[in-house]
Amino acid sequence: MLDVSWRRNLWILWIATTIDGVAFSEVIPFLSLYVEQLGNYSKGELSILSGMVYAASFFVVFFTAPIWGRFADKHGRKRMVLQTSLGSAITLALMAFVGNAWELIGLRTLQGFFAGVIPNATALVATETPKEHAGYAMGIITTGYVGGMLVGPIIGGFLAHAVTIRVSFIITGLLLFGSFVLSATMVKEHFHPSKKNKKESLFDIHFLKDFPNPRVVIWLMISTVIVQIGLFSIYPIISLLVKQLMHNRGPITIVAGIIASLPGIAMFMTSSTLGKISDHYGANKVLILGYLFTVAFYVPQTFITSLVLLGVFRFLVGISNAAVYPIIQTMLTKVSPTGSTGLAFSMNQSAQALGAVLGSMMGSEVASYFGYSSAFMLSAILQGINLILILKFVPELRWNAHNILNSHD
Incomplete structure (x- = not known):
């Protein structure tokens, strides 16, 4: 039975995660412009x-990601995929009818509550696929949501320009509803909760008790938060x-979509190469250089007056991010016991959400006082602080450290 359905699951959930990735990222080019249309606001x-609108959904994700992960382990991943895709479809469609910025903030908050399609679809594929095909399946499902995240801002920019933001x-809501129908009718799950998962609380606070080196895990989470803030x-x-x-x-939303997509495109193009370099020369060295280049590429953006140069430096920031994000993920995998890998990545999702909340609010606050370009200098300063903290408090990640990332079973 498993052999019959796993390929169908894979491709249906690939469609679902692609649409979800597009839905969450396509609003980037025009969300601030939509807020501008909803009232008479000063620049500040x-x-x-705009910062509150961006932060709202991630604020909720910070709290719900670990809970939804445990809920799916107890009740099934397909159930979570259906709940979150339907909720996202309704929430996105309702955003077309808001009358003021506060209604939009409320719906963005609700959107965060339903943010669970991608992790649960990925977990469902992982558990339903025969082990001999696991690498192939995970590679395919990853291209779904990564590709959706990459093209989302461009699609959103073109849609807003062609048919209006509303x-x-x-x-987007109709597309998400279509993925809900496909998942409900065509995805099959053979779910049998373990006795351990049935007994565990959704709110267990002793989440690091099984980790051999919780200090490194905590600092990797802190680093993730700061990277996301930037x-x-x-x-x-x-x-x-x-x-x-x-x-x-001119076509502002289209250009904004392209500019917003450039860091993700650069990451997609270079992360595998940088991963191979980290395997050869050491993940800690690549991580340190990633932080340094991130600072170096953020600073010039503070003074940019050209769209072309802005695009160039956004692309370069994406390359430096490719030396940070995947390396942190790799380190997290290797310092986590096998039985707690899922928990580690749900905590990492929460850390990313917290960084998104703080970054959205801090960037918008700084921009309201010192102008839009000041947000780039804030990002540069934060990544410099990030590097200093890592070098000071995590000696395992310093330049000359050796044998720092042994796997734990």
Whole structure:
């Protein structure tokens, strides 16, 4: 039975995760512009409200990611995929009808509550696929959500330009509903909860008790938070900055979508190469250089007055991020016991969400006082602090450290 259904599961869930990735990332080019349409706001008010809109969904994800992970282990991954895809479809479609920024913030909060399609679809594929095909299946499902995240801002920019921002929300909601119907009718799960999962609480606070080196895990989480702060401090202002550089003329949402996608495209193109380099020369060395280059590429963006140069440096930031994000994931895998890998990555998802909340709010606050470009300098300073903290408190990750990432079973 397993052999009959796993390929169908894989491709249906590939469609679902691609659509979900697009839905969550396509709003980046125009969300701030949508807020601007919902009221008469000063430049400072617009920056702060945009930050709140971006932060709202991630604020909820920070709390719900570990809980939903445990819930899926107890009740089944397909159930979580269906709940979250249907909830996301309804929430996205309703955003087309908001009358003010606070209603949009409320729906973005609800969207965060339903953020669970990608991790649960990935877990379902992992558990339903025969072991001899696991590598192939995980590679395919990863291209789904990564590809969706990459092309989402570009699709969102074109949709907003072609059919208005409000209509683009309705189209996205319909696509998500289509993926819900496909998953409900065609995905098969052979779920049998373990006795251990039945007894475990969804709110167990002793989540690091099985980790042999919790200090390293905690600092990797802190580093993830700071990296996300740097990344998301830019998102609330990127479309507003593009609009400013284009003097409020031309296809602003399309250009903003392309600019917003460039770091992700660069990461996608270079992460595997940097991963091979880290295997050869040491993950700690690649990580340190990643932080240094991130700082070096953020600083010039503070002074940029050209869209072309902004695009170039956003692409370069993506390359430096490829030396940070995947390396942290690799380190986290290797310092986590096999039985707690899922928990480790749900905690990492929470850390990313916390960084997204703090980054959105900090970036918009700084931009409201010092202008849009100041968010880039904030990001550069934070990544410099990140590097200093890692070098000071995690000697295992210093340049000359050896044998730092042994696997734990």
